[in-house]
Amino acid sequence: MRTQVAIIGAGPAGMLLSHLLAAEGIDTVIVEARSEEYVLGRIRAGILEHGSVELLRAAGLGSRLDAEGLPHRGIHLQFPRERHHLDFIDLIGRGVWVYGQTEVQKDLVAARSAAGQSIYYEARDLEISDVETDRPSLTFVGSDGRRQTVVADAVVGCDGSFGPSRAVIPDSAKQTWHRTYPFSWLGVLADVAPSTDELIYAWHPDGFAMHSMRSPSVSRLYLQVDNGTDIDDWSHQRIWDALAARLGDGQDGWTLTPGPITEASVLPMRSYVQTPMRHGRLFLAGDSAHIVPPTGAKGLNLAIADVALLAPALVSLVRDDDSRSADTYSDDALRRVWRCTHFSWWMTSMLHTSGDPFDDQLQLSQLRWVCSSEAGATGLAENYAGLPIPSGSTRF
Numbered sequence: 581m582r583t584q585v586a587i588i589g590a591g592p593a594g595m596l597l598s599h600l601l602a603a604e605g606i607d608t609v610i611v612e613a614r615s616e617e618y619v620l621g622r623i624r625a626g627i628l629e630h631g632s633v634e635l636l637r638a639a640g641l642g643s644r645l646d647a648e649g650l651p652h653r654g655i656h657l658q659f660p661r662e663r664h665h666l667d668f669i670d671l672i673g674r675g676v677w678v679y680g681q682t683e684v685q686k687d688l689v690a691a692r693s694a695a696g697q698s699i700y701y702e703a704r705d706l707e708i709s710d711v712e713t714d715r716p717s718l719t720f721v722g723s724d725g726r727r728q729t730v731v732a733d734a735v736v737g738c739d740g741s742f743g744p745s746r747a748v749i750p751d752s753a754k755q756t757w758h759r760t761y762p763f764s765w766l767g768v769l770a771d772v773a774p775s776t777d778e779l780i781y782a783w784h785p786d787g788f789a790m791h792s793m794r795s796p797s798v799s800r801l802y803l804q805v806d807n808g809t810d811i812d813d814w815s816h817q818r819i820w821d822a823l824a825a826r827l828g829d830g831q832d833g834w835t836l837t838p839g840p841i842t843e844a845s846v847l848p849m850r851s852y853v854q855t856p857m858r859h860g861r862l863f864l865a866g867d868s869a870h871i872v873p874p875t876g877a878k879g880l881n882l883a884i885a886d887v888a889l890l891a892p893a894l895v896s897l898v899r900d901d902d903s904r905s906a907d908t909y910s911d912d913a914l915r916r917v918w919r920c921t922h923f924s925w926w927m928t929s930m931l932h933t934s935g936d937p938f939d940d941q942l943q944l945s946q947l948r949w950v951c952s953s954e955a956g957a958t959g960l961a962e963n964y965a966g967l968p969i970p971s972g973s974t975r976f
């Protein structure tokens with residue numbers, strides 16, 4: 581097969597990249613290891629930054645988002661006996677949207693199938709070749725058992741945190757940073773109306789808790805747990821009791837309404853960055869190049885921002901034979917990657933207990949400052965609602 585851009589991974593990064601390139605007449609092929617159903621079934625991010633929403637709308641992907649997404653002015657930050665609302669719109673003029681990654685994925689799948697996009701699901705034995713030439717290629721065994729080769733002008737690794745593309749860049753040409761946090765998140769999806777209007781991030785001596793949501797009738801909640809926690813050790817009653825204790829401590833007049841838990845899983849927390857995000861005709865976008873702990877709600881938004889930058893760079897490279905923005909893609913993307921990596925680390929370090937009483941006092945002091953200082957709250961708001969996606973990064 582021959583295409584202009586071969587994409588590894590049909591998650592949000594790969595599917596959005598294909599969509600944005602198609603809008604500029606660039607042909608793509610997507611190769612995905614899992615089935616369409618599996619990719620759609622993953623429960624992941626829940627928050628879209630203002631810039632992500634604007635980009636999805638401009639790309640013709642905003643109608644269901646505007647109909648079903650929940651616009652939020654800000655978040656609640658809390659610690660025992662205090663809950664403070666940070667109103668991002670008052671502070672910086674933009675808020676965020678609650679619209680699950682699953683929904684974004686559904687919209688992308690609908691758009692790409694309507695466009696007749698070639699997506700090879702359940703592909704295995706993927707090989708990435710000749711990335712240092714101007715004819716890189718992918719070879720894989722399709723779900724029909726046939727071995728296929730796609731020759732392209734560029735290959736993009738949108739293959740997430742466990743994909744093969746990042747390893748194609750030789751050790752001599754790359755640098756990696758990695759941090760594993762000493763705790764994990766136990767996350768649940770529950771068929772119950774949220775007990776809050778906007779997200780609650782709660783510091784508590786027992787550990788962090790968060791109340792998020794997916795819709796007016798579906799709640800998404802998280803608990804800080806130890807690494808290696810076995811989800812089977814947590815009965816639904818134990819989960820609700822811990823959530824009520826941590827979210828409700830000293831919050832007079834507020835109660836958490838439990839309901840049927842439909843999904844529960846344990847998510848490890850880590851930071852990872854690999855540079856550069858380009859080697860020859862191989863480009864990386866999304867989790868293939870960077871992982872953030874979910875406390876800052878950055879993972880999905882950073883993948884979208886990478887793609888918003890990469891799409892026009894690839895259009896210039898493969899259509900206009902102009903490599904200038906492809907040459908600066910990695911440095912341009914990494915500025916936002918490090919900003920989001922720092923913010924996600926900061927939110928994680930501020931809200932998760934370590935068992936060290938000195939850390940407790942530092943965290944509480946930081947929370948009191950952020951909740952009482954306009955400067956502190958504005959700093960959080962700017963990062964959480966997302967810095968504008970650079971105007972030059974996308975024509976869409």
Ligand code: FAS
Pocket residue numbers: 588589590591592593594611612613614619623624625626627681703706738739740741742743744847865866867868874876877878879880881883
């Ligand atoms: P993805 O991982 O979504 O997609 C990569 C795709 O590549 C996958 O479909 C995979 O099957 C495919 N692939 C891998 N290897 C391949 C191969 N060899 N051949 C072909 N295809 C291959 N972010 C938040 O902001 N909030 C959250 O609460 C949150 N929760 C998360 C929970 C979990 C369990 C995980 C893993 C991530 C979570 N994230 C969260 C981050 C998540 O939303 C990512 O940032 C987002 O999925 C990034 O999108 P992609 O870069 O497209 O990677």
Ligand code: PHB
Pocket residue numbers: 624625626627779792793800874875876877878
């Ligand atoms: C979610 O709703 O899944 C969610 C929201 C905010 C976060 C992380 C996850 O910081």
